[in-house]
Amino acid sequence: MSKLETMGAERAKLEETMLAAGHAARAAAAILARASAAQKDRALSAMAAAIRADKAAILAANAKDMEIARANGISAALLDRLALDDKRIEAMAKGIEEIRAQEDPIGAILASWERPNGLKISRVRVPLGVIGIIYESRPNVTADAGALCLKSGNAAILRGGSESFHSSSAIHGSLVRGLKEAGLPEAAITLVPTTDRAAVGMLLEGLGGTLDLIVPRGGKSLVERVQREARVPVLAHLEGLCHTYVDRTANLDMARKIVLNAKMRRTGICGATETLLVDQAVAKTDLAPLVKDLLDAKCEVRGDAATQAVDPRVKPATEQDWYTEYLDAIIAVRVVAGVEGAIAHIETYGSHHTDAIIADDAKTAEHFLSQIDSAIVLWNASTQFADGGEFGMGAEIGIATGKFHARGPVGAAELTSYKYVVRGSGQVRPG
């Protein structure tokens, strides 16, 4: 065979593998949809136990990934995301147990009512079906996403980053062992068994109509590609360009504590504040200490003229800065004309992810909360709370900024649909 023919044959074989995975997942989804809460929870417990028992094998697989990654000269930040140790493996097992501890969303009666003709109507929660998750280097997503899909009665098809392929395969092995122990089909959680990038395109096409949803977890270029090319619904956020606005009625001590945390606790997460807005009415008193805290914490500050005036270390901000999600120790700072100025700035430059107001005045705060059209709006709290775990959902598969289906943190309950069950006694429709 010529090289081209070989490539064609390989692609055809991959396509066959992927389609078979899709159909097996759909068959598994039909079983999961009818599985009892107890059976799913039994599997989750067994999965957590298997991860603990398989620790040595998972660490060995991870060492292989780390070695390849180092040889490829991957950045320290990416190496850190990829690395597993005893603590991170225990955290994975605990995460599965936390998901297990959540209420089972399936079968819940979301609403029920009776019609004048005696028909009894209920809206009952059902799973979505088969969910494809495309992610990058963190191997723990394999466990989180697999467990969340199982809890919500969905089959999962996982496509991890090629750098974490050995780690994810080992973790996936533990998950499958847990599924088997509880008598659930292996195909309930499938890991795409190749690092071939063509597999991603096949997932985006929907695997012959077997995929119901795709969740991309990773950088902007991955999410952009998925949103552009997917032929199935997508839950995602492209950017977390989050704002914290300090109002004239803010308690300065509270504002300093929150702003520092919102920006610097972790700079690489989507809920990190990227732009600080300060009410012009308190710029004279509040701007300097807020900026000083950030600079002292080794955060680069890019400010408008007023901000530049308070400290020589402040760099000038350009129009582009208001549009930038740094995901780094950099912040843009701007003085605005009160809450209306803040709302106008956020609606112009924001990404509708998470935005906060620091204010003592309830009327101003409630105005901000109602006017800002973002998935999460906060009053007197750090934007870093934008997280399913912090919301009490046990875990999240991601955060969505679209308005369709689910918005904000996506936990087990958000990975569901519903159906209408109507019970009658012989009613026919008149007219």
Added chain:
Amino acid sequence: MSKLETMGAERAKLEETMLAAGHAARAAAAILARASAAQKDRALSAMAAAIRADKAAILAANAKDMEIARANGISAALLDRLALDDKRIEAMAKGIEEIRAQEDPIGAILASWERPNGLKISRVRVPLGVIGIIYESRPNVTADAGALCLKSGNAAILRGGSESFHSSSAIHGSLVRGLKEAGLPEAAITLVPTTDRAAVGMLLEGLGGTLDLIVPRGGKSLVERVQREARVPVLAHLEGLCHTYVDRTANLDMARKIVLNAKMRRTGICGATETLLVDQAVAKTDLAPLVKDLLDAKCEVRGDAATQAVDPRVKPATEQDWYTEYLDAIIAVRVVAGVEGAIAHIETYGSHHTDAIIADDAKTAEHFLSQIDSAIVLWNASTQFADGGEFGMGAEIGIATGKFHARGPVGAAELTSYKYVVRGSGQVRPG
């Protein structure tokens, strides 16, 4: 200018008009999202009043459409859909008043809880934004869809069928008068001001990112095109291939009454039963009367061998019949091996729209209700109840069979999203 240049210039002009409509709708949506329930209800009352007051003008516009339609040799069924009279205009006004009488969905707190750290989290209902509705000949959709979108705080961009253009324009004029009287922007309900088919393609592209949702209402070819080409989320159903299954435990009198209604009350609606399944255990006793009722009501019956045996008027069914949504006085009839046989048939051939079981045995019925993966499942009632009005939603913009966002009848509450409002007292995220 050459003909091609003229076409290019016309297309550019249409594109400009459509984009401007999208941006105006988005600006109106921002106002609607903050409008009070009282203001929206005032507009709905004024809209109903305006339709009644403008009756003569609407009838005159409709006469023009009817004249053109007759000249174009349009079928009697389509002419009937297009025709307006005093009664239908009054029904339109009443429909708006029924939508007005529904509870305002916007601002409702869907859930709220407090975290151990004192953060108070609420999930609050918000509108989707701008909804595009693409429909065919029924002019009343203009009033229904406009009113439903307004009630749910969304702006609407309506694209009616070219045959009903004059009628829809007249009705739209009345709606706009109602909006103005309540101080709401005209662009809250926009009617695409042309019959140029290129406008549909522009809607499917999303009007420069201004559209949040498209709802197609019409035949399979329209819905298919929208689902294939739309770059924005779509709520729709392609087919209503609905089944009624008569179990061995069915009360025969009830079954006869329900089957006749489910098929023949109206044959052209999506909730009409297309296939009748009869339990083999009672085929000897129940099949003949069920089939005779249908034949006597002038319904063509296409049956399997067992069904053909009960009456010489029964025609043979082919495999294709089990896949066919007739939307006509034709029914496919098959004898199946009990409830499991019915479930297997429906899951193989059905469209996940609406399916019913007639049975006295509760265990059998509940098994069917849980196993059938359709938007609506019914026990001892006619599939023709698949309708937002019959569900008590006041009205529906359509029925969705996808699992994403909304399933079943789509009323005002289903045309919404939510946001998370988090109220704190200085909380920062640890760790």
